[in-house]
Amino acid sequence: MSTTLLLIQTLNGLQFGVMLFLMAAGLTLVFGIMNLVNLAHGSLYMMGAYFAAAATAWTGNPLLGILFAIPATLLLGVVVEFITLRTLYQRDHLDQVLCTFGLILFFNELARVLWGSAAIPMAIPEALTGFVTIIPGLIYPKWRLAIILVGLLVALLLYLLISHTRLGMLIRAGASNRPMVGALGVNISLLFTLVFGLGAALAGLAGAMVAPLLSVEPGMGDPILILTFVVIVIGGIGSIRGAFIASLLVGLIDTVGRSFLPALLRELFQTQSANTIGAALASMLIYILMAAVLFFRPRGLFPPKGR
Amino acid sequence: MRLDLRTITVIVVLAGLALMPLLAWAVDEPYWLRFWSRVMILALAAVGVNLILGFGGMVSFGHAMYIAIGAYAVGALRFHGVEGGLPDLLLAVGAGALVALIIGAICLRTAGIYFIMITLAFAQMTYFFFISQEQYGGDDGMRIEGGTRLGPLDLSNDATLYYATFLLLCGALLVSWRLVNSRFGMVIRGARSNEQRMTALGFPTYRYRLTAYVISAVICAIAGALLANLTLYVSPAYTHWTRSGELLIMVILGGLGSLFGPVLGAIALLLLEDVIAHFTRHWQLFLGPILILVVIFAREGLFGLLTPRRQRSHTAGGSHG
Numbered sequence: 001m002s003t004t005l006l007l008i009q010t011l012n013g014l015q016f017g018v019m020l021f022l023m024a025a026g027l028t029l030v031f032g033i034m035n036l037v038n039l040a041h042g043s044l045y046m047m048g049a050y051f052a053a054a055a056t057a058w059t060g061n062p063l064l065g066i067l068f069a070i071p072a073t074l075l076l077g078v079v080v081e082f083i084t085l086r087t088l089y090q091r092d093h094l095d096q097v098l099c100t101f102g103l104i105l106f107f108n109e110l111a112r113v114l115w116g117s118a119a120i121p122m123a124i125p126e127a128l129t130g131f132v133t134i135i136p137g138l139i140y141p142k143w144r145l146a147i148i149l150v151g152l153l154v155a156l157l158l159y160l161l162i163s164h165t166r167l168g169m170l171i172r173a174g175a176s177n178r179p180m181v182g183a184l185g186v187n188i189s190l191l192f193t194l195v196f197g198l199g200a201a202l203a204g205l206a207g208a209m210v211a212p213l214l215s216v217e218p219g220m221g222d223p224i225l226i227l228t229f230v231v232i233v234i235g236g237i238g239s240i241r242g243a244f245i246a247s248l249l250v251g252l253i254d255t256v257g258r259s260f261l262p263a264l265l266r267e268l269f270q271t272q273s274a275n276t277i278g279a280a281l282a283s284m285l286i287y288i289l290m291a292a293v294l295f296f297r298p299r300g301l302f303p304p305k306g307r
Numbered sequence: 308m309r310l311d312l313r314t315i316t317v318i319v320v321l322a323g324l325a326l327m328p329l330l331a332w333a334v335d336e337p338y339w340l341r342f343w344s345r346v347m348i349l350a351l352a353a354v355g356v357n358l359i360l361g362f363g364g365m366v367s368f369g370h371a372m373y374i375a376i377g378a379y380a381v382g383a384l385r386f387h388g389v390e391g392g393l394p395d396l397l398l399a400v401g402a403g404a405l406v407a408l409i410i411g412a413i414c415l416r417t418a419g420i421y422f423i424m425i426t427l428a429f430a431q432m433t434y435f436f437f438i439s440q441e442q443y444g445g446d447d448g449m450r451i452e453g454g455t456r457l458g459p460l461d462l463s464n465d466a467t468l469y470y471a472t473f474l475l476l477c478g479a480l481l482v483s484w485r486l487v488n489s490r491f492g493m494v495i496r497g498a499r500s501n502e503q504r505m506t507a508l509g510f511p512t513y514r515y516r517l518t519a520y521v522i523s524a525v526i527c528a529i530a531g532a533l534l535a536n537l538t539l540y541v542s543p544a545y546t547h548w549t550r551s552g553e554l555l556i557m558v559i560l561g562g563l564g565s566l567f568g569p570v571l572g573a574i575a576l577l578l579l580e581d582v583i584a585h586f587t588r589h590w591q592l593f594l595g596p597i598l599i600l601v602v603i604f605a606r607e608g609l610f611g612l613l614t615p616r617r618q619r620s621h622t623a624g625g626s627h628g
Contacts, residue, residue, distance in 0.1 A: 037420060087603050093420050094366050098559055099602040101552045106595030113589055226431060226548065233424045280439025287428040287435075291413060294425050298417045 004138055009259045010252065015144045017251025018151025022206035023228040024235070024243040025158055026199020032175035032238025032304060034192050036085060037093050039100035041203055042225025043107035044080075048073040048204030049211040049220065050111055053122040062212065063125040069208035070201050077200020081193055089192075104222070111218040119215030147209050154202065155244055162240055171195060175238050175304055227254075230290045236300030246301065250286050258282040312613045317567050320574070324473055328466055340465050341537065346577045347472045348533045353557040353569035354479045355526030359519050360555070361564040362487055364499035365415075368423045369430030371550035373403050373524040375437060375543070377531020382451045382541040386443060392457035395532055403528025404521055411520035415513060430546055437543040448542020455536055462536040472533050476570070479526050484566055486522070495519050560601060562608030571609045 027041045051072040056065030084103065088096050124143045131139040162168035170191055173181045182188045207221070214220065231250050235242025262278030293301060324347065331339040352374055359365040380399040414425045443449050454463030462468045486492050497505045498512040505512050535541050544550075553576065561572025579597065583590035605612065 031420070037423070084599055084603075093423060094360075094555070094559070094563075095602050095606075097366070097368070097423065097552075098556060099599050101556070102595040102598035102602070104595070105591040105598070109589050109591040109595065113592060222549075226427065229424055230428060233421060233428075237420065276439050276441055280435055283435040283438070284432045287432045290428045291425060291432075294417050294421060295413055298421060300421075 005259075006256075007138055008140065009256050011140055011144070011148070013252035013255035014248065015148050015151075015251070016255050017248040018148055018155070019206050019210055020224075020227060020231050020251055021151060021155060021244055021247035022202045023224060024231040024247050025154075025240060026196075026202045027228055028232040028235065028238055028240065028243045029171065029175075029195050030192075030199050031232065033171060033178065033195055034089050035178075036089060037096045037100065038085070039097060039225060040080065040103035040107065041199070041228065042221030043104050044073055044077055044200045044203040044221070045207040045224055046111060046216075046218070046221035047076055047107065048207030049122075049214075049216045050115060050120075050207075051204065052208035052211050053120045053216045054115070056122055061125075062123045063127075065122070066125075066205075066208040066211075069204050073204025073207070074197045074201035077203075078193055078197045080200075081196040085196070086189070104225075108218045108222075115216075115218075117218060119217040122211045122216060124212045143212065150205075150209065154205070158240060167194070227286070230286055233300055234290050234293050236302040236304065238304040239300070239302040242300060242302030250289070253289060254282075254286050257285045261285070313565075313567070313610065316571075316610075316613055320567075320570065321477065324476075328469055337465065340469055342577075342581070344465070344469045344472055344537050345534075346573055347469075347476050348530050348537060349554070349557065349577065350570045350573035351472065351476045351479055351533070352527045352530035353554055353561070353573050354476070354483055354566075355523040355530065356554045357558045357561075357563075357566075357569045358483055358486070358523040358526070359516075360558055361568070362492065362499065363495045363516060363519050365516065365520065366423045366555070367414075367426045367520075367523075368548065368551050368555070369426035369428075369433075370524070370527050370554050371548070372430040372433045372546045373407065373527035374531035374534060374550070375433060375541070375546035376403050376406060377528035377533075378535035378541040378545055379437065379443065379531075380528070381455060381532050381535035382443060382449055385451050385453060386449065390453070390456070392455040392460070392462070395455040396457075396529075399528045399532040400525055403525050403531075407521045407524030408517070411517050411524070415516050415520065427548060427551070430548060430551055434543050434546045434548075437546065444542070446543065448540060448544070451535055451539045451541060454539065455532065462533075463539070468533070468536055475529060475533070479529075480566060480570070486519075487566065491515065491518070556598060560598075560608055562610030565608075565610040568608055568610040575609060 023041065023045060027038060030036050030038055030041075048069045052062075052065040052069035054065075055068040055072075056062045059065065059068075080103065084099060085096075088099055128142045128146050130142055132142045132145060133139050134145075160168075162171060170181065170186055174186075174188065174191060178188065181191075227250065231246045232243055234250065235244075235246030258279075261282040262275050265274040265278035265281075268274070297303075324343065327343050328340055331337060331343075352370065355373075356367065356370050359367060377399040380402050381395050384394055384398060410426075410429045414422060414429065417425055437443070438446050454461065454468070456462070460467055460471065462471055487496070494505060494510050494512065494515045498510070498516065502512055531545070534545070557572035557576050558569050559572065560575050561568030561570065579594060580590060583593050587593075601608070607614065
């Protein structure tokens with residue numbers, strides 16, 4: 001177990017974590033303000049990846065593809081919100097879960113109809129291919145580093161938006177007491193469409209940026225959706241700060257656990273089965289973390305005040 | 308018992324299911340027998356889910372886990388060379404109940420959306436646990452050599468399995484009916500509408516809920532053991548989160564808070580899949596929007612449509628979650 005490997009896996013975990021944050025930020029805001037459980041958030045991520053891949057194939061420039069994916073997913077999110085989700089705000093969580101489950105079925109199949117079942121490859125923007133030496137002896141792919149930086153930048157911008165602008169003030173107020181904000185004359189449905197669009201754009205950005213790393217295929221949003229829910233539940237639903245910390249926690253624990261836990265158990269127990277048990281334990285690690293957090297703090301680590 | 312539309316529906320559907328094998332033989336369509344066995348097995352699981360969802364207001368997004376546990380119980384026994392039927396049932400029910408007791412005890416500390424998510428997390432854990440079981444085929448799952456045998460009953464025979472499932476489904480409906488209308492059921496339903504009041508009345512609602520959760524899990528585990536007999540195959544996909552979603556859909560489609568609703572929901576969902584799949588490979592493209600429309604416009608589900616309008620407000624499950 002070398003230090004370099006540990007550093008690289010930590011960076012990988014960080015990259016995974018910021019990507020989860022891009023997903024979790026939108027989801028937790030939507031839940032916090034409108035009390036809406038949106039399972040279709042993973043579909044927006046998938047559509048972001050497809051938009052990027054399609055636009056790249058069309059223009060031949062991956063950077064343009066990614067830049068196209070952001071407004072395209074934003075628009076899609078607003079349309080979906082307007083057509084289906086709007087009617088669900090006053091409903092209970094069960095109705096929302098089922099309705100957005102229907103959206104997942106629809107979008108996965110739509111992707112299959114439009115782009116086929118096979119995975120679509122997508123290139124990395126030319127300037128960001130190859131590796132960069134971070135410290136002597138530690139080389140790391142430029143594109144993954146770029147994802148980390150973009151993710152942290154988005155986190156910073158979100159922080160500024162939420163804590164230092166009028167819109168952010170309304171969002172925070174909406175999260176802690178929605179009826180009161182409405183009573184004070186704020187157009188709450190417009191606010192929500194904005195927030196939903198913002199969340200969709202962030203999901204689209206996440207999908208577009210990981211498209212070159214993963215395969216773009218139908219259903220690619222499903223596993224990431226579950227992880228995103230784990231993140232926002234650990235962080236406390238409605239809290240951006242909680243989402244940020246939980247994202248990095250989940251990203252790091254998952255990545256580092258998967259690469260080192262099997263080896264660690266092998267060292268400790270010296271048996272054949274240690275390897276498989278280690279692998280199983282590594283994939284269960286974040287769910288165990290979530291169950292533990294909920295056991296001790298049933299409302300997550302940073303539950304928003306006032307609800 | 309007054310003969311209203313709902314009672315007639317229950318009688319017609321159950322009679323239809325009882326006579327289905329005769330029809331299948333008459334027109335020589337053995338496929339029907341297996342299709343309707345599958346429908347009834349999933350209906351049985353949905354009846355289990357309905358017990359906590361429809362009456363207790365607990366939205367479990369992880370009940371496919373118990374189907375998988377029941378199925379793996381049969382698979383594992385056969386893998387280790389244990390023949391016979393009683394061990395199958397004992398292990399499926401025992402393992403299901405034990406796991407449900409532990410997981411339920413943790414999950415029921417939370418409520419609302421957190422309950423949905425923590426049940427989902429445990430189902431995911433089970434998913435990865437079964438994937439890691441390489442002796443049982445890991446990711447690919449395994450074939451099961453031979454079904455459950457209970458004395459003269461051999462469940463690997465299609466017709467025997469069909470009627471065993473039918474009887475178990477009727478049994479589960481009867482048990483749910485007795486439970487829901489008992490004192491126990493009153494407490495569960497009371498805790499759904501107003502937990503504080505039930506606690507103030509001195510009921511330990513947590514324990515009642517946990518009991519209901521375990522009973523519902525055991526019903527799903529039995530359904531899992533039957534499913535293993537039907538497919539003679541088991542894989543981690545049985546506990547995939549979309550399977551848990553489908554169980555919820557069946558309950559909602561049939562009508563929340565009605566005893567017979569889940570059966571109608573299972574029939575409707577699987578028929579819908581089967582019919583749309585006849586016309587197009589992309590059946591989910593249509594199933595998704597249909598589901599959305601049902602949730603938005605037909606809140607009481609199929610069983611609710613059979614209820615006279617003036618009674619609806621009393622019988623519909625309404626909002627909780």
